Each structure stands twice: as structure tokens, then as C-alpha cells.
Amino acid sequence: MINRISKHEKWYWWIIIGIELVLFYSSSMTYKQQTSVPFLEKHLGSNNKPFYSLLNQISFDYGGKIQSIKNDGYYHFVEFFIRKGAHFGIYFLLGLFLSLALYNYFKSYKFLSVFVPWMMATGLAAFDEFHQGLTGGRTPSVSDVILDSAGALLASAILLLIIYILNSKRKKDLK
Template identity: 30%
Template sequence: MKKYIFLVTFVLMIVFIASNMSYEQQTIVPELQTILKDKPFEEELSKIELTYWDMPISVETRGYYYFIEFLIRKATHFSGFGLIGVIFFLFYRKMKFRFPAYFAIASVFILGSLDEYRQKMQPGRTGLFEDVMIDTAGAIFFVFLAKLFLWLLSNRKRVSKRPV
């Protein structure tokens, strides 16, 4: 139980630290310009256009490196908060909550909302409900995978215990 409390606390600290950083402190564009100097997949990525915050986001509108950074940032929201959802799920499961998956997803929604609210207060940052939805979608996806994994693991144990 202590390890789950530690993990939840650790994750909350990481979210808090990341929320306090300005975009300029977080940008990875200079690194992308070094690593991806030949602009791999630029032609394929140029065919993609997303709408975010009622604005078109594409290689054409943002530039290659900023578009890649946008995709990485949103994938980080999805996967990072998805993993946070799994940690909450395991914590609530250990605490014997009746519906740990629902509580985990709700916790991520609340945490994501608070994170975006905090970001609105930081200079040079925006807090967007779209990011809360990405966070929550990540939690739904990863918690589902965790539940599926645990279910498969428990069924495998049951099958292996059956007499031949």
C-alpha cells in the first residue's frame, strides 16, 4: 500500500512541476532541429491537419518542427495521464474500492482539470479543456488495458490450476 501512496505522490509532484514551467522552458524544438535535421516523413506529415482550439494545426500552419513537437506534447498528455490512471486504478483496487476503474478515470479527469487550471495562471501557458479530454482518453485507454491484462492474468492462473 505504501508503494501506491508513494507512486501517487510522486506523479502529483511531476505534474505540479511540469505545470509550473513556461512553454519556453519546456520546448523541445531545438533538440528536434538537431535530431531531425533531414525532416524525415515531412511529406507524409504534411498531409495531416488537426483542429485544436478551433485552429488548424499542420506542418503548413506551424512548421515541421513545431508540428512534431505538438504531436509529442499531445501524445505525452495521452500516455502520461494514462499511466497516472493506471496508478490510481491499482491504488483504488488495493484500497478495495468497488469500481476502481471509474474512480481512476474520474481522478484523472479532476487532476487534468486542476492541471489545466493551474496552467492558465502561468505566464505563457494556456489551460485547455481539450487537454483534459486527451488526459481522460489516455486514462480510459490505459486503465482498460490494465483491466484486460489483470483479467487475462487471473484467467491464465485459473486455467493452469485445473486438473488434467
């Protein structure tokens, strides 16, 4: 397993660079350039609001603001989940590829093989939010950094668990 990871290390770094370029470009866009609300309104129409009754029951605080259909409207509420899912997902991928790229360096130190990629992704998330704050119409959010960090941590931990299971299985098969 370790040989397979090491063999593709260069590609993991290229993927990381690609993810960072996408993040930099995305955080350079204003909210108006990035919003998916017009797309949702166009393709769902005013009469088709999937899961409206379920979503209408949900209300929670995120970053000091109550998120709900009542406060934001259906399309903005749905967009909120899409945007936060994208935050979590892209940093999940970043955490995964950072863990893969750095695995060979920390293979003897299991804690560091999760901690270092997680902290790198968290630092990149903080920088990305700072960069977003320099963009008109956008505000940086500590809550987004925490969400991004959670995605990266989950990916690093899952990868370590998968590697542990595969290595245990391999050792068991060799006996």
C-alpha cells in the same frame, strides 16, 4: 494476482505522488522554458526532416486550431505530437498507478475499479490545466483534459482486462 497488487500498494501511491510532482512542475513552466523546438532544430537540422512528406499531408482541428505543417511549420508540428504524446502517456501512467493503488478497495466492483481512478485522473488533469492557466504564456485546454482523461481510462481498462485474463487463467489451471 490481488495479493501482488496489495503487497505493493504503498509504492503505487509514492509513484502517483511522483507523477503529480512532475505534472505540477511541468505546468509551472512557461512555453518558452518547455519548448523542444530549438532542440529539434539543432539535432535534426534544416535539411533533415524525418517523415516530412507524410506529416505534410496531415491536418486536423485540435482545441479550435488547425494543426498542420502549413500552419505551424515542421518543428512546431512535430513538437505538437511530442507534447500531446507526453500528455497521453503521463496520464496513462497516472491512471494505471491509481488503478493499482485503488484496486484492493474496488476489487468486488469492476465498474468502480475503472471509474474511480479514471475520474480521479480526469479531476487532476483539470486541476493541472487550471494551474497551467496561471502560468505566463500558457493557456488551459479542455482538449488536453479530454486527451489526459482518455489516457487514464485506457490504462484502467487495460489493467482490468489483464487482471481478468490472469485470474481466468489461474482458475482454469486450478481445475
